[in-house]
Amino acid sequence: MHPNEPPPTSVLAGILSYLVPGLGQILQGRVGKGLLFFVCLVSLFHVGQAMGNWQNVYLPSVDSRFARDQVRPANPLASIIHYRWHYAGQFWVGVAAWPALWQFYEMPVPDAQRHPFWNRYQRAPDEENEVNPFLVDSDKTPDLGLIYTVIAGVLNILVIYDAYAPRHFPRPAPRPGTSRPLRA
Numbered sequence: 131m132h133p134n135e136p137p138p139t140s141v142l143a144g145i146l147s148y149l150v151p152g153l154g155q156i157l158q159g160r161v162g163k164g165l166l167f168f169v170c171l172v173s174l175f176h177v178g179q180a181m182g183n184w185q186n187v188y189l190p191s192v193d194s195r196f197a198r199d200q201v202r203p204a205n206p207l208a209s210i211i212h213y214r215w216h217y218a219g220q221f222w223v224g225v226a227a228w229p230a231l232w233q234f235y236e237m238p239v240p241d242a243q244r245h246p247f248w249n250r251y252q253r254a255p256d257e258e259n260e261v262n263p264f265l266v267d268s269d270k271t272p273d274l275g276l277i278y279t280v281i282a283g284v285l286n287i288l289v290i291y292d293a294y295a296p297r298h299f300p301r302p303a304p305r306p307g308t309s310r311p312l313r314a
Contacts, residue, residue, distance in 0.1 A: 144294030149224045151286045154293025167289045175223045175282035181275025183264050184247075185255040187220050187227060189213075189234040219280035222287050227252070 143154030152167030179187055190213045220227045229252035233239070242249040255261050265272055 147290045147293035171282045178275040178278025182272040186276040188254045219283045222283035
């Protein structure tokens with residue numbers, strides 16, 4: 131590859147940055163940038179969850195909205211489109227949003243007596259008995275937390291693209307009298 135050519139795209143780096151924000155950049159040797167993305171986006175996502183009392187990242191289940199309709203979409207995509215569009219943004223933060231899919235498919239979870247937090251983590255809450263009283267007794271913090279989780283996912287789309295196509299411009303030409311090109 132000629133020194134002025136941009137590096138090729140990297141599908142693997144893009145996939146890794148989807149799974150864990152910044153991991154693709156770390157793989158490419160851009161450790162500082164990768165760690166910055168990781169800390170900022172994962173922190174934003176989890177702070178948003180905490181602000182929403184850990185009840186704002188989920189896909190609806192039979193226990194929630196579907197209990198009234200007695201209809202449950204066969205796949206999570208239909209559930210996202212019809213009942214929980216926020217998850218479409220949250221999903222892009224990567225592995226941090228996957229427990230909602232785990233809960234949607236009702237896969238085995240930790241025991242409720244020994245690990246109550248992990249048993250309920252990203253499970254659809256009971257809207258009447260859990261969410262509504264929490265929202266009535268709080269300020270706008272849960273709404274802001276929901277926005278934080280969606281923004282973290284949407285911003286990770288940019289991180290994924292940065293890992294996939296790391297440089298959009300050719301490297302600068304070497305200075306006269308030097309043998310190496312400048313680092314970009």
